[in-house]
Amino acid sequence: MAKITPLSGFPEWLPGERIVEQHVVDTVRSVFELHGFASIETRSVEPLDQLLRKGETDKEIYVLRRLQAESDDSDSGLGLHFDLTVPFARYVLENAGKLDFPFRRYQIQKAWRGERPQEGRYREFLQADIDIVGRDTLPFHYEVEAPLVIAEALSRLPIPQVQIKLNNRKVPEGFYRGLGVEDTTTVLRAVDKLAKIGPAGVTKELAAAGCDDKMAAQCLALAEISASDGSFVDKVRALGVSHPELNEGLEELLRVVDAAAEHAPGLFVVDLSVARGLDYYTGTVYETTLLGHESIGSICSGGRYDALASDGTTSYPGVGLSLGITRLLGRIFGQGLLRASRSVPTCVLVALPDEDSRPTCTRVAAVLRSRGIPTEVAPEPAKYGKQIRFAERRGIPFVWFPQADGTHEVKDIRSGDQSPAQPEEWSPPATDLHPQVE
Amino acid sequence: MAKITPLSGFPEWLPGERIVEQHVVDTVRSVFELHGFASIETRSVEPLDQLLRKGETDKEIYVLRRLQAESDDSDSGLGLHFDLTVPFARYVLENAGKLDFPFRRYQIQKAWRGERPQEGRYREFLQADIDIVGRDTLPFHYEVEAPLVIAEALSRLPIPQVQIKLNNRKVPEGFYRGLGVEDTTTVLRAVDKLAKIGPAGVTKELAAAGCDDKMAAQCLALAEISASDGSFVDKVRALGVSHPELNEGLEELLRVVDAAAEHAPGLFVVDLSVARGLDYYTGTVYETTLLGHESIGSICSGGRYDALASDGTTSYPGVGLSLGITRLLGRIFGQGLLRASRSVPTCVLVALPDEDSRPTCTRVAAVLRSRGIPTEVAPEPAKYGKQIRFAERRGIPFVWFPQADGTHEVKDIRSGDQSPAQPEEWSPPATDLHPQVE
Numbered sequence: 001m002a003k004i005t006p007l008s009g010f011p012e013w014l015p016g017e018r019i020v021e022q023h024v025v026d027t028v029r030s031v032f033e034l035h036g037f038a039s040i041e042t043r044s045v046e047p048l049d050q051l052l053r054k055g056e057t058d059k060e061i062y063v064l065r066r067l068q069a070e071s072d073d074s075d076s077g078l079g080l081h082f083d084l085t086v087p088f089a090r091y092v093l094e095n096a097g098k099l100d101f102p103f104r105r106y107q108i109q110k111a112w113r114g115e116r117p118q119e120g121r122y123r124e125f126l127q128a129d130i131d132i133v134g135r136d137t138l139p140f141h142y143e144v145e146a147p148l149v150i151a152e153a154l155s156r157l158p159i160p161q162v163q164i165k166l167n168n169r170k171v172p173e174g175f176y177r178g179l180g181v182e183d184t185t186t187v188l189r190a191v192d193k194l195a196k197i198g199p200a201g202v203t204k205e206l207a208a209a210g211c212d213d214k215m216a217a218q219c220l221a222l223a224e225i226s227a228s229d230g231s232f233v234d235k236v237r238a239l240g241v242s243h244p245e246l247n248e249g250l251e252e253l254l255r256v257v258d259a260a261a262e263h264a265p266g267l268f269v270v271d272l273s274v275a276r277g278l279d280y281y282t283g284t285v286y287e288t289t290l291l292g293h294e295s296i297g298s299i300c301s302g303g304r305y306d307a308l309a310s311d312g313t314t315s316y317p318g319v320g321l322s323l324g325i326t327r328l329l330g331r332i333f334g335q336g337l338l339r340a341s342r343s344v345p346t347c348v349l350v351a352l353p354d355e356d357s358r359p360t361c362t363r364v365a366a367v368l369r370s371r372g373i374p375t376e377v378a379p380e381p382a383k384y385g386k387q388i389r390f391a392e393r394r395g396i397p398f399v400w401f402p403q404a405d406g407t408h409e410v411k412d413i414r415s416g417d418q419s420p421a422q423p424e425e426w427s428p429p430a431t432d433l434h435p436q437v438e
Numbered sequence: 439m440a441k442i443t444p445l446s447g448f449p450e451w452l453p454g455e456r457i458v459e460q461h462v463v464d465t466v467r468s469v470f471e472l473h474g475f476a477s478i479e480t481r482s483v484e485p486l487d488q489l490l491r492k493g494e495t496d497k498e499i500y501v502l503r504r505l506q507a508e509s510d511d512s513d514s515g516l517g518l519h520f521d522l523t524v525p526f527a528r529y530v531l532e533n534a535g536k537l538d539f540p541f542r543r544y545q546i547q548k549a550w551r552g553e554r555p556q557e558g559r560y561r562e563f564l565q566a567d568i569d570i571v572g573r574d575t576l577p578f579h580y581e582v583e584a585p586l587v588i589a590e591a592l593s594r595l596p597i598p599q600v601q602i603k604l605n606n607r608k609v610p611e612g613f614y615r616g617l618g619v620e621d622t623t624t625v626l627r628a629v630d631k632l633a634k635i636g637p638a639g640v641t642k643e644l645a646a647a648g649c650d651d652k653m654a655a656q657c658l659a660l661a662e663i664s665a666s667d668g669s670f671v672d673k674v675r676a677l678g679v680s681h682p683e684l685n686e687g688l689e690e691l692l693r694v695v696d697a698a699a700e701h702a703p704g705l706f707v708v709d710l711s712v713a714r715g716l717d718y719y720t721g722t723v724y725e726t727t728l729l730g731h732e733s734i735g736s737i738c739s740g741g742r743y744d745a746l747a748s749d750g751t752t753s754y755p756g757v758g759l760s761l762g763i764t765r766l767l768g769r770i771f772g773q774g775l776l777r778a779s780r781s782v783p784t785c786v787l788v789a790l791p792d793e794d795s796r797p798t799c800t801r802v803a804a805v806l807r808s809r810g811i812p813t814e815v816a817p818e819p820a821k822y823g824k825q826i827r828f829a830e831r832r833g834i835p836f837v838w839f840p841q842a843d844g845t846h847e848v849k850d851i852r853s854g855d856q857s858p859a860q861p862e863e864w865s866p867p868a869t870d871l872h873p874q875v876e
Binding site (some may be wrong): 004005006008009010011012014015018019021022033034035036037038039040041043044045047048060061062063064065066067069078079080090091093094095098099100101105110112120124134139141145259262263311320343344345346358361362365366369372373374375376379380390393394 | 441443444445448450451452453456457459460471472473474475476477478479481482483485486498499500501502503504505507516517518528529531532533536537538540542545548551552560562572577579583622697700701704749782783784796797800804807810811812813814817818828831832
């Protein structure tokens with residue numbers, strides 16, 4: 001067999017790391033379900049014309065071909081999805097007649113991008129998305145609710161502190177219009193480069209878009225506003241620009257901030273430099289920073305969109321956020337921030353006195369399992385010291401010893417304490433039943 | 439947007455069906471973990487040379503190409519995995535130094551095959567695999583244990599009755615050798631076609647392989663033996679063939695049948711016509727029939743293999759089974775055999791008297807959720823009849839009514855019973871808390 005080497009950009013976890021990943025997935029799933037989001041999974045492939053609708057990602061798509069395909073292969077127009085939003089929009093259109101709206105769904109699946117791998121950027125990665133989609137209309141209050149669901153999920157994860165940054169596309173758009181700008185998209189795109197090219201670079205781009213120095217300074221001043229409470233409104237007003245869309249955006253943003261202060265204090269901050277995907281967002285937008293780990297980029301982003309899914313007569317406006325589980329865990333594992341208390345689910349190893357006792361030991365294990373205690377039987381009747389080391393290497397906390405007289409003893413191999421026990425009655429401490437994430 | 443049509447062979451479930459799928463996945467996962475199997479996930483892609491090692495599946499592989507790839511694209515040698523066994527073997531070799539053996543793992547992931555879709559055969563499908571892999575050696579008793587784990591998982595699923603068919607590769611191989619056959623693989627391959635080409639066809643193929651009529655009749659007689667207990671041994675002996683490998687195979691098969699009779703009575707049957715993947719199995723082999731639904735093929739297959747993974751100096755023998763979740767569910771949904779009691783996780787809908795009450799209703803919902811009760815707030819302050827119909831359409835059993843005086847009432851919309859309740863105290867019946875699979 002050829003030498004086996006990892007593939008760059010296609011991360012795989014060891015069993016102990018996988019336990020952490022499962023804990024993250026189980027946690028976000030349970031929060032999403034508590035909030036009434038239904039699970040769906042979409043197929044991994046979409047027709048290329050669907051995948052290319054957003055325009056800017058064509059370089060990143062993996063196209064499929066059957067190895068022995070004829071030239072007119074029916075699969076030739078398929079690619080792996082690069083996010084969960086495009087497939088979800090297609091799923092909504094395809095099943096609109098069978099879904100009830102507003103439709104709340106979560107989706108936890110892999111996605112693929114053929115990008116150059118680097119920290120925080122993978123070729124295969126796990127995403128957890130929530131979206132709420134309406135038919136024709138979607139009330140604003142879902143823009144308040146969606147980030148609170150994500151905030152609750154994040155707050156239950158054993159990860160470094162996060163900060164969810166908020167903006168509303170109506171704020172810069174209304175502000176630019178109030179300044180007299182017509183091509184607001186070009187201005188937004190220029191301001192979005194602030195971190196990359198600096199204020200001088202942005203001013204130059206804005207000049208090319210027809211903004212004089214004063215207008216450019218105003219645009220930059222807006223992008224510099226941030227606040228953890230409603231004070232951003234006065235800061236924007238102080239810039240002296242007025243426009244109905246700006247007012248609407250400020251009012252909406254304030255409602256999100258007020259609800260956030262009640263339900264998730266300290267987690268949200270208004271940051272008017274946040275632009276997010278220039279194309280399809282139309283209201284509130286979200287970005288999430290893992291504090292102290294800003295270099296990996298946003299771990300959870302999204303926003304309100306009015307026209308991502310439409311069949312020509314009906315549109316399906318929505319709001320959603322996407323949590324990058326692989327990006328988050330890649331950093332956490334890379335820095336050794338979290339680990340599982342053991343590498344296996346097993347709580348009890350039943351020691352094997354001799355091979356003839358295997359049926360007895362198997363019965364003990366079956367009784368423990370029937371009571372919800374993960375149990376395995378030792379692989380071979382080695383010396384007990386060796387069987388204990390077998391448990392120790394995997395972090396299995398308890399070894400069970402069937403005695404010759406039909407009684408039983410169980411040893412906590414961390415403390416060395418050994419005591420009589422009955423398989424029908426004994427229970428481990430709750431914190432030992434399943435692996436803990438530490 | 440172009441007309442949206444489903445892709446043949448890439449099934450997607452509606453939210454209610456997805457609840458059934460999640461129930462199946464959660465159930466098998468919990469059984470696997472009770473038996474100490476650790477979860478892993480492997481990347482979706484493997485180098486083509488890995489995927490082609492088994493030889494016969496080259497037509498089925500999906501190869502990846504980046505849409506904008508240069509001619510010497512580094513990804514050009516990658517394909518989607520067509521099962522979970524090949525990637526697992528590679529994972530074991532790649533991480534051998536970091537794993538403890540015997541290594542028990544389960545893996546629940548999608549796989550892809552570019553086959554012509556038909557009932558029971560998909561281009562994208564979900565598999566749930568368990569394997570136990572040793573380093574250099576793997577004791578026989580794992581061939582007894584692995585199918586019992588699967589039997590326990592299957593017996594907890596709300597599906598039609600199954601039958602797990604057993605054979606042991608040493609039985610036909612030893613039998614053929616005892617008959618004087620040298621090329622046992624060719625004979626096994628011919629007998630494996632029995633159902634397809636009938637006894638006359640097999641006899642003809644066996645003649646070409648050098649078997650005279652008497653030998654061919656013996657080979658066919660062996661394949662016709664089946665039994666739900668140890669009586670198969672006498673039936674084989676009655677054919678008058680003797681060989682050490684045959685004896686070993688019969689003895690091993692008997693041990694599996696005896697253990698099965700104790701731990702999973704009625705679920706297993708010896709069927710000496712079962713051959714399974716001609717290449718790599720070396721001991722016990724398993725196939726599972728969904729009774730009454732034989733046409734979809736085996737829903738769970740596997741066996742003992744001695745040399746699937748080897749790095750030249752060390753080999754990793756194993757035993758495992760693979761449960762075809764999509765094949766199983768495709769049939770179950772196609773025939774309407776199972777459904778979820780509702781299409782959403784939501785147990786309680788908090789009705790909205792007017793939009794100004796949204797913060798109050800959101801607080802009620804937060805209290806219910808903090809007590810583990812999946813809750814959502816109504817989308818708009820419509821007439822109560824309309825809000826109740828919103829719940830009804832989704833199967834949400836309870837609607838919560840905040841009263842003007844600060845008290846609360848909750849209605850079971852199936853019975854119409856409405857009574858006072860406190861969000862800090864009220865609980866639904868346990869069977870209503872989460873959707874049930876019926």
